[in-house]
Amino acid sequence: MKAVVHVGQAGMEGLSVREMEVLQPKAGEVRVKLKTAGLNHRDLFVLVRHKPTDPPLIIGSDGAGVVDAVGEGVTGVLVGDEVVINPSLGWLEKTDAPPEGFEILGLPFHGTFAEQVVISAVNVAPKPEHLSWEEAGVLSLAALTAYRALFTQGQLREGMKVLIPGIGSGVATFLLQFAKAAGAAVYVTSRSAEKCQKALELGADKAFDSNGDWEQELGGEKVDLVIECVGAATFNKSLKQLRPGGTVVTFGASAGDVVELNLRDFFYGQFRLFGTTMGSGEEYKEMLDFITKHQIKPVIDSIYPLEQYKEALNRMENAQQLGKIGFYI
């Protein structure tokens, strides 16, 4: 089968489309014939983390398709089922951290940028009927991350005010959609006027320049919750917008890992900071129920043929997208 494979040299130079062996599902596993796949920032990191001496690896965490083989002992999943893939491996219940052995599909195990993928049967779920194949293929990792960040960690409730700095990423657009659906007021920032405009069309209550004066933009209004995935460039600006007792949830640091935190301001503000990553199987199911109830569809930036993986990865690396980038398999 055809697949996007990383081997040897770190980075995009080590990537190529190759023929790989079609695997058989073992006990408890299923094989999915993929129709679409989705790109995540993680796929860029994987190209660095996967070592030159490691065996060839099919990258990719997100995908959707049709079950075409079922291993021994699998119940509740049948050949022909239309499914989405939950890339959270070995983390079933909603706990405060993943258990030992937790991995994300696409490193160290073969991922979804391929005609077929073999995965545990607990990691497939019926494709939501309101989603197209393109939408289903780009859903999982970002939507699950957004869901855990907002609801499990951020404890978002109707009427709360949420600030989302950096609205470009796939996760950020889910955050905006989910928070609006939950009845929150949502404020977003971006360095791009075009992305601000798009966010307003998606329902954001305010959208303003990341480099501007946030306090002025918010008219001095404080927020209950900030979902912070930018990092050093915005972290302390984010903290300044919090009401006393407010919460920051952080899961990304593309603009710098290390921040200066003033503990005294933090504890006088009775602030809360929660680190989060992707979520558990339990949260994945809750997320699917949530998007079905609210008929939420992923915002798609662009869908490429799998062979054009370089164009897609470059678009993401240069932060040109608003919403998700996907592939036709």
Place this chain on the structure above:
Amino acid sequence: MKAVVHVGQAGMEGLSVREMEVLQPKAGEVRVKLKTAGLNHRDLFVLVRHKPTDPPLIIGSDGAGVVDAVGEGVTGVLVGDEVVINPSLGWLEKTDAPPEGFEILGLPFHGTFAEQVVISAVNVAPKPEHLSWEEAGVLSLAALTAYRALFTQGQLREGMKVLIPGIGSGVATFLLQFAKAAGAAVYVTSRSAEKCQKALELGADKAFDSNGDWEQELGGEKVDLVIECVGAATFNKSLKQLRPGGTVVTFGASAGDVVELNLRDFFYGQFRLFGTTMGSGEEYKEMLDFITKHQIKPVIDSIYPLEQYKEALNRMENAQQLGKIGFYI
């Protein structure tokens, strides 16, 4: 009446024992004739925050005594009642942050280093019977801070492992006693071998040098909760001892306000950081019930005559104490 009053010059130079007017309780207030009072770090900060141009101020947040006058409309408090004073003014319910107008007794309102204090009737509670006057006088601010940090914010439960860096302060000794009473394993650090020894006598499971190698001291064991009141000197060492999904509660930064926080380590660890201060009236009542149920008594470092306030303040400023410093009025 006699009182320790700050006026004019910032710092201890502005302090003296003076005659002050005895006030009458207004509607909803009571007057307490104090038997004992307690010293807190806050009293040192107050000497700087209270401006030379402000009117003279009686300092002090903690105290215990006998009600000697009751204002109009007060129910449930009678002249002759033996009471402890809750210095948390205007914060009644257990919320994520204090409401507007919250103040701590002793700035801007006259405090407890005096023969009498006038205070809202909701800020006195029956003196726990198992406490001496000395113990009751030094209880409130530190025990309430420790209670909120451990239980409201840290969500401490039986069987958890708790690390308390810097065991010298009054709050830290309450943290140790409360956490042990709740069935946790408690590890503490101090730069003083004597304080480590005292902590072991108070029930700490491990006590080791703050300047040592914590990972080695803990044998690689990770903790569920760190209560961090030291600040920059220990903050990142504290984070390193946390299990994935673990919590740090911070309420002090005597050894530096600003820390470098690595966001990526923080969110991959799914860590949680809670800022906290003193607590609400609701938490004060819970704390009194808790110490009564477990028959917990404050660890007393020393009790001075009120006239020796300088010796007492110096002892605290030089971090010589283990446990609470108090005054006979």
